[in-house]
Amino acid sequence: MPINELPLQALSAWRHLNDVNFCNVKVAPVDGRGTGIVAERALSKTEETPDDGSLMTVPHDLILSSEMVEEYAKENNNFRELFVAVGRKSDRENVLLFLLVQLAISSENHRAGTGISNPWTTYTRFLPPNPPIPTLWSDLERACLKGTSLEHAVTAKLSALSTEFNALKDSSSDLFSWFELFWERGTVSSRDWLLVDALFRSRCLELSNGHSVMVPCVDMANHSFKSPTARFEWNQKGELALFLREGCTVPKGDEITINYGEKSAAEMLFSYGFIDQESAKDGLVLPLNPLPDDPLAKAKLFVFGKAPTVSISRDGQGNVHWLSPFAYLASLNEEDGLEFRVLQETGGSQHLKVFWGEADVTEKPETFKTLIQDHSICEVFKLRAVSIVLDHIESQLAQLGGGVALEGLDPVPPLLRGECIKAASELRDRESRLLESALEVLNEERTQLLANKNVVAYLGSMEATQNDDQSEQTAN
Numbered sequence: 001m002p003i004n005e006l007p008l009q010a011l012s013a014w015r016h017l018n019d020v021n022f023c024n025v026k027v028a029p030v031d032g033r034g035t036g037i038v039a040e041r042a043l044s045k046t047e048e049t050p051d052d053g054s055l056m057t058v059p060h061d062l063i064l065s066s067e068m069v070e071e072y073a074k075e076n077n078n079f080r081e082l083f084v085a086v087g088r089k090s091d092r093e094n095v096l097l098f099l100l101v102q103l104a105i106s107s108e109n110h111r112a113g114t115g116i117s118n119p120w121t122t123y124t125r126f127l128p129p130n131p132p133i134p135t136l137w138s139d140l141e142r143a144c145l146k147g148t149s150l151e152h153a154v155t156a157k158l159s160a161l162s163t164e165f166n167a168l169k170d171s172s173s174d175l176f177s178w179f180e181l182f183w184e185r186g187t188v189s190s191r192d193w194l195l196v197d198a199l200f201r202s203r204c205l206e207l208s209n210g211h212s213v214m215v216p217c218v219d220m221a222n223h224s225f226k227s228p229t230a231r232f233e234w235n236q237k238g239e240l241a242l243f244l245r246e247g248c249t250v251p252k253g254d255e256i257t258i259n260y261g262e263k264s265a266a267e268m269l270f271s272y273g274f275i276d277q278e279s280a281k282d283g284l285v286l287p288l289n290p291l292p293d294d295p296l297a298k299a300k301l302f303v304f305g306k307a308p309t310v311s312i313s314r315d316g317q318g319n320v321h322w323l324s325p326f327a328y329l330a331s332l333n334e335e336d337g338l339e340f341r342v343l344q345e346t347g348g349s350q351h352l353k354v355f356w357g358e359a360d361v362t363e364k365p366e367t368f369k370t371l372i373q374d375h376s377i378c379e380v381f382k383l384r385a386v387s388i389v390l391d392h393i394e395s396q397l398a399q400l401g402g403g404v405a406l407e408g409l410d411p412v413p414p415l416l417r418g419e420c421i422k423a424a425s426e427l428r429d430r431e432s433r434l435l436e437s438a439l440e441v442l443n444e445e446r447t448q449l450l451a452n453k454n455v456v457a458y459l460g461s462m463e464a465t466q467n468d469d470q471s472e473q474t475a476n
């Protein structure tokens with residue numbers, strides 16, 4: 001839908017109307033980072049500073065959370081009708097639905113009548129209509145992620161968002177006023193659902209109780225890992241306040257930043273649309289499929305209960321680690337002692353159970369690395385798991401190497417923004433380096449396992465069996 005954007009200058013009137021206080025700060029454009037919070041005079045916070053150092057305060061009832069959406073539904077019959085029809089959803093989806101409605105009722109297409117507007121109806125018009133989040137990138141821009149860990153993650157997210165959007169469409173189509181606004185007049189499209197998801201992901205704050213909320217104006221604060229100058233917290237009046245950090249000084253005109261946390265480059269790009277050079281941790285998560293010729297593949301996936309992955313990370317000392325609980329399950333077969341049984345309850349329901357030896361391990365499919373420890377050929381199983389991960393990383397590196405070379409295109413084709421190419425290329429470089437280090441570690445592990453006496457004996461016995469089979473065939 002066309003967003004009825006408001007200029008930043010209008011924010012001052014909005015915050016006066018809604019009791020959002022700024023103290024010596026303003027919201028202004030910041031080079032290369034969209035909008036940010038800027039000091040209007042030199043600021044410092046030392047132990048002797050008399051005031052509490054708050055730069056911004058936001059009343060509790062402006063904080064957009066799932067509870068706020070439920071309250072809004074109680075007061076607003078029209079929204080309640082939609083909220084009830086859509087049904088109980090996650091906190092995130094409740095907030096997304098609320099944001100979508102605010103965008104719709106403030107959009108240029110809207111004829112007055114659907115829903116009472118509230119402070120967020122206007123506030124959404126100050127938000128960026130095209131945040132640089134990969135789920136909103138064009139197809140061509142997303143092609144730049146080929147071979148990175150985000151290639152699959154973004155595709156999977158887009159598919160999940162499409163399912164959410166279709167469910168919303170189905171449940172709201174029977175409601176006259178929402179059918180008319182959302183669908184008949186074409187106000188809302190699937191791209192709008194991607195937008196509200198991207199806005200929430202890139203702007204929500206995690207409170208100390210673990211809840212993710214959106215806080216108007218505080219969500220204009222950009223990120224700094226090494227030298228954030230502000231933090232947010234509840235003040236004594238129950239408002240959410242942005243405080244200057246202890247010992248911090250900010251010259252007039254400089255930006256005030258908060259710390260979004262330490263995340264991998266892929267997570268930063270996925271959630272915020274940029275990679276922070278200072279903080280991005282070296283880490284990635286790749287999907288891991290069962291072996292294509294494994295007859296137990298489906299059963300293994302079922303009992304594992306979630307998407308199998310391999311995670312790679314580099315610690316503070318520069319050592320690379322890999323983690324893949326599924327690789328151990330994937331490496332086991334029936335002749336090793338792995339067994340699947342279907343148990344039938346008296347009521348007729350059936351359950352798939354997995355046994356290791358004679359023990360029922362259905363509840364702990366992630367612990368096969370430990371479960372195999374006491375087995376006489378434990379090192380053989382480890383060698384198989386290492387080989388599975390190693391093959392996977394080799395093919396991922398090959399995809400990264402054969403990826404797209406779009407940097408330096410002049411002129412840059414339409415639908416291909418320079419900042420997206422740059423961010424994707426940064427991600428590719430970082431992930432290639434990490435995967436290469438992981439390959440070294442895995443090759444070293446494989447070499448050590450191949451030298452293990454149990455492995456040597458096992459491989460020797462396998463070879464002898466194969467030779468016997470061959471000579472039997474020849475004799476026949």
Ligand SMILES: C[S@@+](CC[C@H](N)C(=O)[O-])C[C@H]1O[C@@H](n2cnc3c(N)ncnc32)[C@H](O)[C@@H]1O
Nearest residue numbers: 033034035202203219220221222223272273274
């Ligand atoms: C919470 S919002 C901050 C306000 C935002 N700049 C705006 O224009 O509304 C988070 C977004 O700001 C941008 N951002 C924040 N910190 C940044 C940084 N250090 N470098 C580049 N972009 C940044 C990213 O686009 C991110 O998704």
